[in-house]
Amino acid sequence: MRTLDIVNRAARSLRNAKTRTILTSLAIAVGAFTITISLAAGEGTRQYADTLINSNVNPQALFIVKDPSITEGPASQSPLRVYDENVGSTPTGLALEQxxxxxxxxxxxxxxxxxxVPTYxxxxxxxxxxGSDTKFTADVSYYNTTIVTGLSKGGLPAQGTDLADGDIVVPGSYVETLVENDVIANADELIGKQITVTASQAT
Incomplete structure (x- = not known):
């Protein structure tokens, strides 16, 4: 059979089954469009996740601990043990090897x-x-240089750089309490204000 005959027969078959031809064409078009959108969405999500992580967390940072219970999940209460100067307690009373x-x-x-960089x-x-004699209880932790922190006032060093001696980051949620207790009038007054932290132990 000649090529021309094959083409003519195919054209005649398509004309005789217009509905089937249209539906098949639509199915191919929708399938191709769906695959393209899926691939584009997957690649876009991956790039967004990479950008989000790299701009907020140092992906090369590695946290090293000595006590395996930190990663394995400690018991609800530490058992009685002989005193060891290298073992500290968390605020919840759990004993961890330092x-x-x-x-x-x-x-x-x-x-x-x-x-x-040791952390405490x-x-x-x-x-x-x-400027105030009022004592406040608060959770205080070390400044994590591997995470980019958003600020409403003041400034922070570049990622990977520690705070300068005497600098401290105060959560924005503290401002309302400080205003209510007449320690400050607004968040701007916290900048440059001396803060005294009285601690009994650092682990």
Missing amino acids: MTQEDVDKLLERDDLTNV QPTVDYVQFE
Whole structure:
């Protein structure tokens, strides 16, 4: 059969089954469109996630702990144990083995780590703000240089850079309480104000 005959027969078949031809064409078009949209959405989501992570968290940061219960999930209450100066307690009363200076020195000797920064979780008794005798209880933690923090007032160093000595970041949620207790009139007054943190322990 000649090529021309094949083409003529195919054209005649399409003309005789117009509905089937239209539906088949629509199905192919919709399928191709759906696949294209799915691939584009997947790639867009991946790029957005990468951008979000890289702009807020240092993807090369590695958190190292000594006590395996931190990652395995500690018991609801620590058992009675012999006192050890290298074991500290969390605010909830859980005892965790702390890293010593010797542990930090071993990490510093590794060639695959570019920077080692010990972090501490203080047990705070109270916090006082300059110009007021009122004592406040608050959760205080170390400044995480691997995370980009949003600010409403003041400024922060670049990601990966620690706060300067004497600097502190105050959560915006504290402003309302401080205003209610006549410590400040607005958030602007917190900038440059001396804050005294009284802590009994740092783990």
